Amino acid sequence: xxxxxxxxxxxxxxxxxxxxxxxxxxxxxxxxxxxxxxxxxxxxxxxxxxxxxxxxxxxxxxxxxxxxxxxxxxxxxxxxxxxxxxxxxxxxxxxxxxxxxxxxxxxxxxxxx
Amino acid sequence: xxxxxxxxxxxxxxxxxxxxxxxxxxxxxxxxxxxxxxxxxxxxxxxxxxxxxxxxxxxxxxxxxxxxxxxxxxxxxxxxxxxxxxxxxxxxxxxxxxxxxxxxxxxxxxxxxxx
Numbered sequence: 101x102x103x104x105x106x107x108x109x110x111x112x113x114x115x116x117x118x119x120x121x122x123x124x125x126x127x128x129x130x131x132x133x134x135x136x137x138x139x140x141x142x143x144x145x146x147x148x149x150x151x152x153x154x155x156x157x158x159x160x161x162x163x164x165x166x167x168x169x170x171x172x173x174x175x176x177x178x179x180x181x182x183x184x185x186x187x188x189x190x191x192x193x194x195x196x197x198x199x200x201x202x203x204x205x206x207x208x209x210x211x212x213x
Numbered sequence: 214x215x216x217x218x219x220x221x222x223x224x225x226x227x228x229x230x231x232x233x234x235x236x237x238x239x240x241x242x243x244x245x246x247x248x249x250x251x252x253x254x255x256x257x258x259x260x261x262x263x264x265x266x267x268x269x270x271x272x273x274x275x276x277x278x279x280x281x282x283x284x285x286x287x288x289x290x291x292x293x294x295x296x297x298x299x300x301x302x303x304x305x306x307x308x309x310x311x312x313x314x315x316x317x318x319x320x321x322x323x324x325x326x327x328x
Binding site for chain 1: 217244248253254255256257258261269303305307309310316317318319320321322
């Protein structure tokens with residue numbers, strides 16, 4: 101029973117273009133969403149988050165959009181850079197669950213020259 | 214200046230053995246977690262401790278036993294290792310357990326291979 105889904109296992113984007121990574125969730129009780137980035141042989145590192153009371157959060161080249169009615173969020177990276185090539189995990193948490201994170205299966209982003 | 218460290222980074226062992234993975238954080242956090250990433254790359258929480266008290270205990274075989282000697286350490290002991298235990302185990306930490314901003318800091322992972 102996978103409550104957070106990333107249906108695209110991989111994505112290839114040219115340098116300078118926009119990367120859009122998508123994430124869907126099924127549990128309407130989730131009220132906080134995060135994106136983590138992971139390089140090979142390293143642990144995930146926090147990228148950006150959004151509370152369910154917002155529909156957009158921006159941090160430099162990274163913007164996360166939340167559509168609660170569709171239970172969908174997306175991460176936009178503009179412009180994409182070769183150093184952005186990594187696996188991106190979407191995660192969700194619910195107040196009152198001791199901050200337990202439920203992760204998606206990840207999307208591998210490849211930014212080509 | 215590693216924030217969350219794990220030892221060992223790689224662990225290869227035979228079925229039936231008992232092994233431990235250690236985790237330490239120097240961030241001053243009071244909550245620590247163990248996650249398992251299986252062969253399908255699915256990252257799933259196993260345990261969490263807050264101030265040395267167990268607060269999350271997911272459906273994990275009781276061969277897995279976490280131990281938190283203090284707030285900065287959370288170790289994972291695994292008895293009678295099985296082939297299916299082969300995975301990458303990540304430790305993480307954060308400050309507090311309440312909702313809201315919920316950034317967890319992850320260690321580099323321990324790749325366990327059971328032969």
